[in-house]
Amino acid sequence: MESKIFTIEIDEQGNLIEMHVNKDGAEYLRSILDNLIRANENSDKHLMTPDWGGTELSSESQNKADGVRIVHHLKLMYWK
Numbered sequence: 001m002e003s004k005i006f007t008i009e010i011d012e013q014g015n016l017i018e019m020h021v022n023k024d025g026a027e028y029l030r031s032i033l034d035n036l037i038r039a040n041e042n043s044d045k046h047l048m049t050p051d052w053g054g055t056e057l058s059s060e061s062q063n064k065a066d067g068v069r070i071v072h073h074l075k076l077m078y079w080k
Helices: 023-039
Strands: 006-010 017-021 043-048 073-078
Touching: 006 023, 017 023, 023 043, 023 073
Parallel strands: none
Antiparallel strands: 006 017, 043 073
16 A cells, blocks of 8 residues: 555536545645745646556555546646
């Protein structure tokens, strides 16, 4: 079982995006945002699940409702 929970999920209508984090996931997200801010330049960061070759996002669904899907690729855009 992984210790970091950082899962992005979307409902079947595409109207609701959920971000699920535990303490490790929240601290990881904060470190990514801090690094983007420190760089102080237009930049982006790609976060992916293991299914898509990444380690940044979790791939286990946290919301067990019907029609909710995992988002496998999140692109964070930072604008100076």
